[in-house]
Amino acid sequence: MSGYERPLRLAMVGGGKDAFIGAVHRHAAALDGRYQLVAGALSSTPERSRASGEALGLAPERSYGSWQDLLAGEKAREDGAEVISIVTPNHLHFPVALAAVQAGFHVICDKPLVHTLAQAQELEQAVQQSGTVFAVTYNYSGYPLIRQAREMVRGGVLGEVRKVIAEYHQGWLATGSEGKQADWRTDPSRSGPAGALGDIGTHAEQLVSFVTGLELSAVAAELTHFVPGRALDDDASMLLRFAGGAKGLLTVSQIEIGRENDLRLSVFGSRGSLSWCQENPNVLIYDQLAAPRQLLTRGGPGLGAAAQQATRLPAGHPEAFIEAFANIYTGVADDIAARQRGEQLEALYPTVQDGVQGVKFMERVLESAADDGRWTAF
Ligand SMILES: NC(=O)c1ccc[n+]([C@@H]2O[C@H](COP(=O)([O-])OP(=O)(O)OC[C@H]3O[C@@H](n4cnc5c(N)ncnc54)[C@H](O)[C@@H]3O)[C@@H](O)[C@H]2O)c1
Structure with a gap:
């Protein structure tokens, strides 16, 4: 694991109370100290989202009622999130990921990437245009x-x-x-x-x-x-x-x-x-x-x-599972750090192309x- 200056600011969409994989993503992100969870739109209703955010100790103003509010709110902050994790059911991957990429966030999205090949290719193009990091959590790799x-x-x-x-x-x-x-x-x-x-x-x-x-x-x-x-x-x-x-x-x-x-x-x-x-x-x-x-x-x-x-x-x-998952998160953090230093790293984490x-x-x-x-x- 290469050197880094400070944890990346992470926001999560999905992964509320009783969800399965959102908690695994949070453990994985925390394992090597490379991320700090700063914001979330964690559930399908504003009430449940906020209750889940409170349970995780998120600041109330950064525990958003919807993913749209989260992207807008974090984009507007100087100390806004840099990376968005998407851990919702599959149908939300495409709209959330596309909007996040177009807004300039790095994205870590769960699989399967999206519903159709046309959506996948549109997303791949958006990632190419934005130049941001995009990972898909094929965690077994x-x-x-x-x-x-x-x-x-x-x-x-x-x-x-x-x-x-x-x-x-x-x-x-x-x-x-x-x-x-x-x-x-x-x-x-x-x-x-x-x-x-x-x-x-x-x-x-x-x-x-x-x-x-x-x-x-x-x-x-x-x-x-x-x-x-x-x-x-x-x-x-x-x-x-x-x-x-x-x-x-x-x-x-x-x-x-x-x-x-x-x-x-x-x-x-x-x-x-x-x-x-x-x-x-x-x-x-x-x-x-x-x-x-x-x-x-x-x-x-x-x-x-x-x-x-x-x-x-x-x-x-x-x-086992959480450590392997953390290797994906840490690989992404290494890549973001390398890009910030103007260096190129061989990405061992699954990328948007793997999602496509x-x-x-x-x-x-x-x-x-x-x-x-x-x-x-x-
Ligand atoms: N990589 C893996 O090993 C792995 C394992 C399990 C699931 N997954 C993937 O992760 C995703 C989630 O699966 P899960 O099993 O955790 O599902 P889940 O049903 O346990 O959790 C989904 C979460 O998304 C939230 N959600 C729903 N609509 C939302 C919205 N509009 N805005 C914000 N949050 C919303 C739900 O409230 C819930 O908290 C799926 O894409 C699934 O394929 C990957």
């Missing part, structure tokens, strides 16, 4: 051993990549009566055109791309909703073709009873393979032809610079599935 896997695969340690398998298994949407967080996720007007595909499939796709650097060339997909009456997919299986001939399999589900947050990635090359699992994230399995299996451990021997930089504790003291790629992936999969699994060019 923040795990040290995922960064290790990336370094090994891209460094050719596995030889030529032949096959990639990404799996994301959950069971919490198996019944259709799961409550508030399920309600918006299964409502196309708020979730967007994809269900499990957008919610967790985009994470899996980004992980494949982050680790391997392979470019998707075509996809053949089947989407299903097992819960009767559900408007969006709760299960999806995809075959992938990559430029250069590698093949992939990506499967995601939210109706697999008993599965919690079981995200797995396996990469098979001509000389070896790597396997990683989010529920045991401090171990990376490395297999080579005709050699004993190696278990690479976070903080342990034999790791490269990328993994070491993303690690805070010695080996054996588990690090995720939305494109969603659209191509939907197209393929709507045509009975036809191979659809990327």
